[in-house]
Amino acid sequence: MIITKPKAPKKILEMMRPYKRIFIVGCGTCSTTCQTGGEEQVEEMAKRVGMKVIGKAVVESPCDLRLVKRDLGKSKQLLNKADALLILSCGAGAQVLAEHTGKVIIPGLDTVFIGKIERIGRLYERCRACADCIIFETGGICPIVRCSKGLLNGPCGGMANGKCEAGGHTRDCAWVLIYNALRQQGRLELFTKFRPPMDRSNKAQPQEVVSR
Numbered sequence: 001m002i003i004t005k006p007k008a009p010k011k012i013l014e015m016m017r018p019y020k021r022i023f024i025v026g027c028g029t030c031s032t033t034c035q036t037g038g039e040e041q042v043e044e045m046a047k048r049v050g051m052k053v054i055g056k057a058v059v060e061s062p063c064d065l066r067l068v069k070r071d072l073g074k075s076k077q078l079l080n081k082a083d084a085l086l087i088l089s090c091g092a093g094a095q096v097l098a099e100h101t102g103k104v105i106i107p108g109l110d111t112v113f114i115g116k117i118e119r120i121g122r123l124y125e126r127c128r129a130c131a132d133c134i135i136f137e138t139g140g141i142c143p144i145v146r147c148s149k150g151l152l153n154g155p156c157g158g159m160a161n162g163k164c165e166a167g168g169h170t171r172d173c174a175w176v177l178i179y180n181a182l183r184q185q186g187r188l189e190l191f192t193k194f195r196p197p198m199d200r201s202n203k204a205q206p207q208e209v210v211s212r
Helices: 009-016 039-052 065-081 091-101 174-185 188-192
Strands: 002-006 022-027 053-059 084-088 104-107 109-119 122-127
Touching (some): 009 104, 053 065, 065 091, 084 091
16 A cells, blocks of 8 residues: 655645646545545545635546546546646656646645555555565565665664664564564574675666566
């Protein structure tokens, strides 16, 4: 799940100030689950913006161009009249809408991380989209994210009683979690496997996956 948080209302209104006609677009998947860009939040934002709003919609997944075209098809005339779009989705969705409409984009949310949702209000980072996943070797736990220092070969000297020194020994050390997971799985030999630094020299940015 892509985790987002609302921008400060003052910042949104500041970006919006030069524009008279605003169309608001929400997200029906990740931002709805995070309660940052679903139907309810779009309605709340429309009330806050007031008379400038000429239309609003929630796209099932704004990061999917096919769904953007499908869900905004009926709003084409209003979109054409809009001076700017206020987007309540992650940065990927906002950029898809920018490319599709050619309009000024006002991001209403900040994208924080890819993570786990335990329940509303409890969101945890779990993936950094590094494009080189190694969790098979680390008991299903990502050391790049879960270790505060991103270490790939065991804990640092600051670990004490299974806790990480970053944050004052309040969080579990990722490598202790990895050790326990591998031990439970009967694969503890992987704990001592050496992992060289990730090679980024051949990874062009931004990344693409084109299968055909």
